[in-house]
Amino acid sequence: MKTELIGDFDTRNKILLALRPDAIAFLESRAVVKRLSQGQVLYKDGEFFTHAIFPHEGVICLMAQMQDGRSVEKASVGNEGFIGISYIFGGGKTISEPVVQVPGYASWISIKDLDEAIQNYPCVRDTMMRYAKSLTVQLMESVACNSLHKAEQRVSRWLLHAHDRVNTDTFQMTQEGISKVLGMRRATVSSACNALMNAGALKYTRGNVTITDRSILEGRSCECYERIRLAFANSSSHKARD
Amino acid sequence: MKTELIGDFDTRNKILLALRPDAIAFLESRAVVKRLSQGQVLYKDGEFFTHAIFPHEGVICLMAQMQDGRSVEKASVGNEGFIGISYIFGGGKTISEPVVQVPGYASWISIKDLDEAIQNYPCVRDTMMRYAKSLTVQLMESVACNSLHKAEQRVSRWLLHAHDRVNTDTFQMTQEGISKVLGMRRATVSSACNALMNAGALKYTRGNVTITDRSILEGRSCECYERIRLAFANSSSHKARD
DNA sequence: CTGTATGTGAACGATATCGTACGTAAAATA
DNA sequence: TATTTTACGTACGATATCGTTCACATACAG
Numbered sequence: 001m002k003t004e005l006i007g008d009f010d011t012r013n014k015i016l017l018a019l020r021p022d023a024i025a026f027l028e029s030r031a032v033v034k035r036l037s038q039g040q041v042l043y044k045d046g047e048f049f050t051h052a053i054f055p056h057e058g059v060i061c062l063m064a065q066m067q068d069g070r071s072v073e074k075a076s077v078g079n080e081g082f083i084g085i086s087y088i089f090g091g092g093k094t095i096s097e098p099v100v101q102v103p104g105y106a107s108w109i110s111i112k113d114l115d116e117a118i119q120n121y122p123c124v125r126d127t128m129m130r131y132a133k134s135l136t137v138q139l140m141e142s143v144a145c146n147s148l149h150k151a152e153q154r155v156s157r158w159l160l161h162a163h164d165r166v167n168t169d170t171f172q173m174t175q176e177g178i179s180k181v182l183g184m185r186r187a188t189v190s191s192a193c194n195a196l197m198n199a200g201a202l203k204y205t206r207g208n209v210t211i212t213d214r215s216i217l218e219g220r221s222c223e224c225y226e227r228i229r230l231a232f233a234n235s236s237s238h239k240a241r242d
Numbered sequence: 243m244k245t246e247l248i249g250d251f252d253t254r255n256k257i258l259l260a261l262r263p264d265a266i267a268f269l270e271s272r273a274v275v276k277r278l279s280q281g282q283v284l285y286k287d288g289e290f291f292t293h294a295i296f297p298h299e300g301v302i303c304l305m306a307q308m309q310d311g312r313s314v315e316k317a318s319v320g321n322e323g324f325i326g327i328s329y330i331f332g333g334g335k336t337i338s339e340p341v342v343q344v345p346g347y348a349s350w351i352s353i354k355d356l357d358e359a360i361q362n363y364p365c366v367r368d369t370m371m372r373y374a375k376s377l378t379v380q381l382m383e384s385v386a387c388n389s390l391h392k393a394e395q396r397v398s399r400w401l402l403h404a405h406d407r408v409n410t411d412t413f414q415m416t417q418e419g420i421s422k423v424l425g426m427r428r429a430t431v432s433s434a435c436n437a438l439m440n441a442g443a444l445k446y447t448r449g450n451v452t453i454t455d456r457s458i459l460e461g462r463s464c465e466c467y468e469r470i471r472l473a474f475a476n477s478s479s480h481k482a483r484d
Numbered sequence: 485c486t487g488t489a490t491g492t493g494a495a496c497g498a499t500a501t502c503g504t505a506c507g508t509a510a511a512a513t514a
Numbered sequence: 515t516a517t518t519t520t521a522c523g524t525a526c527g528a529t530a531t532c533g534t535t536c537a538c539a540t541a542c543a544g
Contacts, residue, residue: 033334064386066467072389074382085422089375090368095473096382132374133331139381140316140338144306145389147425151531174491181387188491188531193290206491206540231337329539395502416521428503448510448521 013079014236015127023121028221030117031107036060038172042083042098045187049092051108052084056063058104059162059173062096072183075138076158077102078165080232081131088128101181102162102171105200124202130235135139135232151184152192156221158182159202164210170210196220246315253349255296255321256478257369265363274358278302284325284340288330289335293350300346301404303423304338313315314425318343318400320407322474323373330355330370343423344404372477373436379473387466394434396424398463401444405453406471412452421471435472439460 011017011031016024036042036058044048045065053060055085060083061073086095092111094195109117117124145154155178162173175193179186193209196202201216202209211217218225253259254272258266278284278300285291287307295302297439302325303315316338319325328337334353337434352360357367360438387396398421404415417435419427435451444451460467 016254038434062382065383066386066390070390071262072245072386074385086375086378089371091372091375129331133328133333133337134330136328136381137337139378139385140306142382143316143384144308144314144425146385147310148308153305176491177335183386183530185534186492187533189492194493201262204492217492427502427504428522429503429524432521436523446522466516 004137009082011054012056013082013107015080015082015131016054016107018123018127018130018236019201020121020123020147023117023123026121026186027107027109027113027117027124030113031109033105036100036102036103037104038100040100042100043094043096045094045097047094048089049084049094049111052087052114053098054082054107054109055079055165056105056107057166058106059100059102060099060167063099063181065097068084070183071097071180075135075137075142075179076161076181078161080165081135082128082237085128085132085135086112087114088125088132100165102173103178104166134228134231134235138228141224141227145222149222149224152181152195153186153222154182154184155189155192156201156217157225158197158207158218158222159196159211160214160225163217169212170208172207172209173209175204176202253296253323254298255349257322257324257373258296258349259367260365260478262281262363262373265359265365269349269351269355269359269366272355273351275347275349278345278348278460280306280342280345281412282342284342285336285338287336287339289336289377291329291336291350294324294329294356295340296324296349296351296477297321298347298349299408300342300348301407301465302340302343303343304340305423307339313339315420316452317377317384318403318423321402322407323377325438326390327370327374327377329356330367343419344408344415348358348409349411350371351428360446376470376473376477380470383466383469387464391423391466392424393430394437394462395464396426397431397434398438398443398459400424401451401453402456402459402463402467403470405456405459406474411454412450414449415451417446 011028016027041061042053058077060077062075063071065071066088074164083098086123109137158178158181162171175189176186181188193204196217197204199220201218201220202211226235244275253270258269258452278297284295291469299321302315302319304319305313306316307313325340325408400420400423404413417431418428421431435446439446441462442460443455444453
């Protein structure tokens with residue numbers, strides 16, 4: 001595996017890990033591992049794909065840009081998924097703007113190599129289709145969630161998803177950042193986080209959040225978290241058959 | 243084409259119309275045209291698919307059922323799409339509860355016939371994938387829309403989508419129905435509709451809404467309407483190549 | 485060490501939507 | 515025709531979130 005950095009990096013992306021060994025070997029031989037830094041814009045909306053991006057950890061938010069300048073998250077992607085789903089549906093252009101919110105490493109695979117992999121290893125398309133399904137579940141739940149659920153529930157849900165996608169209980173995410181992805185005021189996020197701190201679910205110190213009690217956070221979240229988590233678990237639980 | 247009803251029914255479903263003639267002929271020979279009546283639940287969430295359903299007109303909402311008994315629309319489907327997208331992603335179970343909101347006719351095609359069509363006519367899968375992409379755009383826009391936009395904008399958007407999916411300016415949809423699919427109070431919908439009536443966009447009489455001026459409705463809607471409309475237009479504009 | 489930028493807490497009134505309830509008129513039913 | 519049901523308009527106070535601003539403490543840069 002080529003990498004921009006010194007040392008070896010095991011692929012912890014669940015899409016890649018779910019493939020058959022020969023497909024994994026092929027893709028790892030072509031992959032370049034790069035660091036994703038906070039705030040990095042991976043694609044502009046409508047841009048042509050050059051690479052599919054498979055995060056090892058961290059959180060990438062697919063952002064919507066509104067005409068009035070506001071932006072808000074459409075969906076989020078971690079090591080359970082990859083950036084480039086609309087390429088799989090056919091058509092080379094992005095339909096969102098993926099922005100790194102929690103940094104980490106990712107395997108970048110060129111479209112040319114991806115096409116070759118899809119051609120030679122049927123498990124690649126199958127696995128991506130399973131992810132397409134779980135992403136659809138995420139999107140559907142999010143539509144409902146944004147209609148019905150309150151700020152504190154949505155903040156809890158976001159933090160739980162993020163926690164699932166990092167290896168540590170502490171990670172970088174400002175309240176300002178959460179407010180941007182959830183389309184609410186920082187003051188609203190601040191108030192929700194204080195309630196969650198008082199409940200003992202988390203600690204907050206200048207851009208670093210520490211999850212201290214997941215079960216409390218789950219109790220304060222809405223049912224949408226568990227449904228989405230389950231969809232991701234199902235989509236990466238079984239190895240592809242061919 | 244077999245039908246439960248007397249007379250012939252041209253297929254006005256855009257997915258079917260975008261296929262190659264031989265694929266259209268095959269599917270029409272297997273399709274059964276049935277009436278979809280208001281309130282009809284086509285599948286329960288998690289049920290096994292028996293048929294893919296291709297609406298000719300009317301609106302089907304993919305509903306989310308929450309634990310507290312509330313329900314809300316995740317996405318809506320008309321003659322630009324079909325019910326059964328998650329079958330295409332692999333796995334035979336539904337991931338939502340499709341409920342008929344505006345009645346119409348639809349072509350029902352059994353899973354067995356659909357499998358045969360996918361096997362024999364590559365354009366079937368390709369066309370469905372294009373729809374998968376535009377449904378993903380719809381879902382993504384809806385996530386953002388539900389985060390950011392106001393009741394009147396969302397009501398306007400829903401009515402515009404519905405108008406696109408029926409052949410007439412007048413169709414059946416109670417304010418109570420709109421409030422259920424948008425997850426807001428009937429009183430909120432009522433107030434929005436009155437504002438839209440006063441603006442000259444529509445008329446409302448006991449369960450029948452008449453769109454009197456689309457351009458006013460478009461002005462009162464949010465940008466999400468046009469983005470979704472455009473995605474649907476793109477996905478059914480070009481004939482499949484094989 | 486000092487000044488500046490950043491991240492958070494807290495406050496204000498304003499607004500949107502909520503839950504609920506009641507009245508009215510049209511439609512359906514008896 | 516008389517009664518009931520349905521669809522809608524409207525009203526009330528309650529609540530959630532909004533937009534904005536200020537204060538303060540930490541981190542960082544010169």
